[in-house]
Amino acid sequence: METKILVKKAKTGDKDALVELIMKEKSNYYKLAFLYLKNKEDSLDAMEDMIVILYENIYKLKKNDSFYSWSKTILVNCCKKIIKQRKKTVSIDSIKEQSYKENYEQRENKILLEKYLSQLGEKYQEVIKLRYFLDLEYKVIAEILKIPLGTVKSRISYGLNKLQAKIGGENIE
Amino acid sequence: MNNIEDMFKDIKKDLDDIDVPNNLENRLNKALEDKVMKKKRKNRLGKIVAVFLVFLLIGFNFDALAFYGKKILGYDNVMNGALKELNDAGKGQIINKSYTFKNGVSVILDGIMIDETQLLAFYTIEDPSGKDMIPRFELKGLVKEYFPEGGYGKYNDERTIIKYIQSFDPPHFYERSLKFNIHLYNEDINETGEIKFKIDRDKAMGHTLKNSINKTIEMERENIHFDSILASPTRTVIKGSIQNIFELAKDVINNDRLRPNNIETKLYANGKEMKYQGGGMSTDHKGITFHKEYDPLPENLKSLKLELVSFSGDHDINKVIDVDINEKEQKIDIIGQGIVINEIDKRNEETLITITTEENTILTKVYLIIDGETVELEETFNNNYKKLKNGEVLHTRTLKFHGVGEKYKLEIKRMTYSKEYNKTIDIPIE
Numbered sequence: 001m002e003t004k005i006l007v008k009k010a011k012t013g014d015k016d017a018l019v020e021l022i023m024k025e026k027s028n029y030y031k032l033a034f035l036y037l038k039n040k041e042d043s044l045d046a047m048e049d050m051i052v053i054l055y056e057n058i059y060k061l062k063k064n065d066s067f068y069s070w071s072k073t074i075l076v077n078c079c080k081k082i083i084k085q086r087k088k089t090v091s092i093d094s095i096k097e098q099s100y101k102e103n104y105e106q107r108e109n110k111i112l113l114e115k116y117l118s119q120l121g122e123k124y125q126e127v128i129k130l131r132y133f134l135d136l137e138y139k140v141i142a143e144i145l146k147i148p149l150g151t152v153k154s155r156i157s158y159g160l161n162k163l164q165a166k167i168g169g170e171n172i173e
Numbered sequence: 174m175n176n177i178e179d180m181f182k183d184i185k186k187d188l189d190d191i192d193v194p195n196n197l198e199n200r201l202n203k204a205l206e207d208k209v210m211k212k213k214r215k216n217r218l219g220k221i222v223a224v225f226l227v228f229l230l231i232g233f234n235f236d237a238l239a240f241y242g243k244k245i246l247g248y249d250n251v252m253n254g255a256l257k258e259l260n261d262a263g264k265g266q267i268i269n270k271s272y273t274f275k276n277g278v279s280v281i282l283d284g285i286m287i288d289e290t291q292l293l294a295f296y297t298i299e300d301p302s303g304k305d306m307i308p309r310f311e312l313k314g315l316v317k318e319y320f321p322e323g324g325y326g327k328y329n330d331e332r333t334i335i336k337y338i339q340s341f342d343p344p345h346f347y348e349r350s351l352k353f354n355i356h357l358y359n360e361d362i363n364e365t366g367e368i369k370f371k372i373d374r375d376k377a378m379g380h381t382l383k384n385s386i387n388k389t390i391e392m393e394r395e396n397i398h399f400d401s402i403l404a405s406p407t408r409t410v411i412k413g414s415i416q417n418i419f420e421l422a423k424d425v426i427n428n429d430r431l432r433p434n435n436i437e438t439k440l441y442a443n444g445k446e447m448k449y450q451g452g453g454m455s456t457d458h459k460g461i462t463f464h465k466e467y468d469p470l471p472e473n474l475k476s477l478k479l480e481l482v483s484f485s486g487d488h489d490i491n492k493v494i495d496v497d498i499n500e501k502e503q504k505i506d507i508i509g510q511g512i513v514i515n516e517i518d519k520r521n522e523e524t525l526i527t528i529t530t531e532e533n534t535i536l537t538k539v540y541l542i543i544d545g546e547t548v549e550l551e552e553t554f555n556n557n558y559k560k561l562k563n564g565e566v567l568h569t570r571t572l573k574f575h576g577v578g579e580k581y582k583l584e585i586k587r588m589t590y591s592k593e594y595n596k597t598i599d600i601p602i603e
Contacts, residue, residue: 015205023198030193040194047197048204055208062316084360113180132181133188139455146309146356148321148339149453163177 007064010055018055022047025068028134029075035129036079049078069143076144116166124159127152179538179550245284245295251327251336255469256293259286259378259406265295266376272355272366277301280308280355282368288378288405292319292341294353303333308366312341313352319344323451348372378406381470382477386411388598390481393509394488395420395431399479402600408450409440409467411479417460430489433461434589437482440467443475477600485591487537494583496526505583510534510590515569519577523551526574526583532558532566533591540586543578551575 003024009017022029029050033043053074061070117125130141131152138156142149245265252260259265264286271281281297298308312319319341326337344351353368382404389396399413415433416424424430433454440447450466470477494505496514503514512534515527524541541548555571 015202015208019198019201019205022201026193026197030197031188031191034191035188044194044197044200048200051201051204052208055205063318066318113177113184128181132178133185135185137455137457139457142320146311148310148324150321150323151307160177167177167180 003067004064007058007061007067011058011061011064015055018051018058021067022051022054022071029072031134032072032075032130033079035133036076037082042079042082046075046078046082049081050075053078066143069140072144073146113163113167116163119166120159120162124155124162127155128159128163131156245286247283247297248295248336248338251325251338253468256286256338256407264376264378264406266373268368268370270368270370272368274357274362274364274366276357276362278308278357280366280368282353282370285370285372286378286407287343287372287376288407289343289380289383290403290405290408290410291322292343293407294339294341296337296339296353298335298337300333303331307335308355308357310339310356311354312344313354314344314348317345319351344372380405382409382474382602384601384603386413386479386598386600390594390596390598392484392594393592397436397481397484399598402477404470406469409447409470411438411440411465411467413463413465414459415461415463418458419460421456421460424489428489428491431461432487433463434485434487435591436463436465436484438465439480439482440465441476441478441480442470443473445471474602477602478597479600480597481594483591483593483595485533485589487587487589490585490588492585493542494585496581496583498579498581507585507588510588512536514583517581522575522577524574524577524581525571527555527569527571529567529569531590532568533589534568535589536572536585536587537589538585538587539572540584541572541574542582542584543574543576544580546576546578547584548574548576 003021006017006021006024010021029047030043033046034040037043037046050071054071061067117128120128126145127141130136130144131138136144138149138152142152145152244263245260245267248260249257265284266286267284268282269284271279273279278298278300281299283295283297285295286293292312294310294312296310310321322340322342324337324339326335328335350369350371353370355366355368357364357366380403382402385401386399387401389398395415397413397415399411401412403410403412413436415436416431421430436454439449447467447470450468452463452465454461454463488508490507492507496503496517498517498519501516505512505514510531513529515529518525518527524543526541528536539550541550551573553570553572555569557569559567559569561567
């Protein structure tokens with residue numbers, strides 16, 4: 001069913017329509033939550049929190065088109081809340097083993113990159129992960145995080161430069 | 174930066190492999206099970222009180238507002254030349270309203286300036302604690318939200334006050350008033366403030382030149398289209414496109430994508446190069462589009478020329494090339510880009526390949542196939558740049574791969590390169 005029709009239905013209180021809206025993009029939502037929370041249970045919790053907030057506030061959504069960016073902003077805020085509440089950080093190592101062959105050095109690189117990435121400020125990490133791990137456009141990141149497009153770009157380039165300085169390697173610019 | 178970006182891709186692969194749990198739908202349904210939708214509450218009393226308060230505030234401040242006259246004050250160090258002139262001529266609209274957050278941070282919307290290409294908001298953030306708290310902003314109209322495009326500002330020496338000029342899309346013609354929403358969000362605070370103001374359409378400026386350009390410059394792989402120019406008193410915007418959605422879709426399907434990095438253009442008005450303000454590029458449902466922003470055009474415009482200086486992009490290549498271990502200085506050609514394999518060296522279970530290319534050519538995704546087994550690039554080192562007499566710069570470096578063997582093939586999946594065009598087109602000014 002068309003997104004717009006589903007949003008309209010959800011606005012009238014149709015729970016199934018709302019669930020269907022989320023399920024249509026379930027992989028995007030789940031990966032976004034996973035990016036922040038790094039484990040399955042917390043990611044599911046965050047999505048539960050999100051859908052309750054969406055349900056109770058969807059009547060405030062004026063532009064039906066922006067349902068997805070609106071709801072993702074809320075999901076990000078739910079994730080941040082969970083991080084704050086549980087004050088626990090889990091390394092991305094807990095992601096399941098890759099099935100294909102991979103040599104030792106590449107794995108080491110990855111762990112190293114994780115380490116350097118985690119040394120960056122939270123706001124730089126966030127944009128870099130959204131850009132490179134979820135492949136989101138700058139504009140989409142700006143909409144989800146509700147920050148100016150220019151800020152997204154400058155944070156990414158600042159973050160990359162910092163990483164580059166730490167790691168070294170062939171430079172594109 | 175491709176090393177890092179390649180490493181990112183590895184992590185991204187991990188994330189891509191994650192499966193969405195099967196019980197997600199169940200959990201979502203359960204979460205909603207006993208929830209009841211809130212109804213809009215009509216709080217008329219609240220509204221009356223708010224209107225009354227606004228009335229009081231504006232009523233008492235009206236004289237003070239009028240006193241400041243017609244210039245937006247305090248931005249001399251932040252404005253560029255053109256903006257300063259416009260401000261001196263009284264083209265800005267004074268707002269001078271503020272919002273103070275619970276933690277003492279306050280935002281003052283000093284004024285706005287509107288023309289056909291943008292709305293500029295001039296605001297001051299005062300943070301007595303000096304913690305560099307930068308709120309997020311958006312402008313809310315009747316239905317549309319206008320997100321910030323870009324901006325710049327300056328701190329005072331104590332870093333407690335910042336004066337900022339932020340650009341937004343120009344408001345639609347039907348907007349009478351706008352809300353300036355300010356979100357302050359960090360560990361201690363999560364608060365949204367609002368400054369509402371009326372647009373003074375008498376102050377709004379239109380455009381000085383609006384034309385379609387509709388010219389195409391042929392490039393090696395794609396054509397670059399310059400679509401339109403819109404010049405206003407605050408800036409000049411040129412829009413163009415590289416691929417429409419069908420071309421983009423075709424390339425994605427064929428696994429033959431082009432990711433543009435940089436399109437360098439220069440704009441000449443009456444033979445003089447205009448100052449570049451900024452630009453952007455996006456890939457979305459419209460295909461690949463870009464825009465370039467320059468300073469406003471001079472008044473007595475006689476000629477306008479646009480030069481495509483160079484284009485650099487990351488191309489899907491997907492080519493496998495046989496290389497001979499014993500031959501030195503092997504030359505290979507990939508879509509017109511020469512790559513010289515200077516030397517292949519086997520050392521301690523590692524293969525070192527030294528290559529030379531033009532300065533801006535980079536193998537962004539390269540593998541070595543050793544006796545049929547694909548090996549990823551481990552690192553690049555020994556970077557050397559050599560400038561030739563004709564100004565060209567050659568880049569020599571060594572790529573390190575793990576493992577040795579007898580038969581080598583180089584697999585180039587992606588490559589970035591830049592090409593100079595130096596082609597000029599005339600822009601109609603009538």
